[in-house]
Amino acid sequence: MKQFIAMTMILAASACAQATQQVDSIGREAAKGVITETLATRFPQVPKQLITPFTNCIVDNADALEVRVFAKSAVIGVDDTTVATVRAVLSRPETVQCLSRSAGGVPGLLG
Numbered sequence: 642m643k644q645f646i647a648m649t650m651i652l653a654a655s656a657c658a659q660a661t662q663q664v665d666s667i668g669r670e671a672a673k674g675v676i677t678e679t680l681a682t683r684f685p686q687v688p689k690q691l692i693t694p695f696t697n698c699i700v701d702n703a704d705a706l707e708v709r710v711f712a713k714s715a716v717i718g719v720d721d722t723t724v725a726t727v728r729a730v731l732s733r734p735e736t737v738q739c740l741s742r743s744a745g746g747v748p749g750l751l752g
Contacts, residue, residue, distance in 0.1 A: 669700045672711035675719060676700060676727060683724050694743035699727060702736040 676696045680687050687695055703711070707726050714723040730736055 668705075668708045668712055669703070671715055672700055672703070672708050673697075675711045675714045675723060679714075679719050679723050679727050682719065684727070691744045695731075695740060698736050698739035698743055699730045701739060702733055703730050 673696050676699050677692055680692050680695055681689075684695075700708075703726075707730060710722060710726045714720065731740075
């Protein structure tokens with residue numbers, strides 16, 4: 642009986658982790674539109690052809706709370722909080738490295 646309960650708990654935890662990952666993935670996909678809009682309207686130094694690589698790097702390096710900000714912005718619109726969140730994610734070394742790989746290391750874009 643103890644083994645059955647333990648196995649049930651392990652399976653439930655696994656299912657919960659999978660659901661959490663799926664929700665996170667959906668949130669990140671939804672955030673792309675808001676991030677793209679923010680880059681296009683509030684970051685004129687980002688060339689049009691690099692908006693998609695920038696968006697992907699921001700989404701990949703945003704934490705769950707930042708993804709939540711982007712999701713909220715998708716409903717209420719881009720505001721100063723959205724811009725500040727994009728700027729915060731852009732400033733991370735991991736994001737800069739991603740941009741360097743994705744955008745060919747074009748200098749001066751984060752200005």
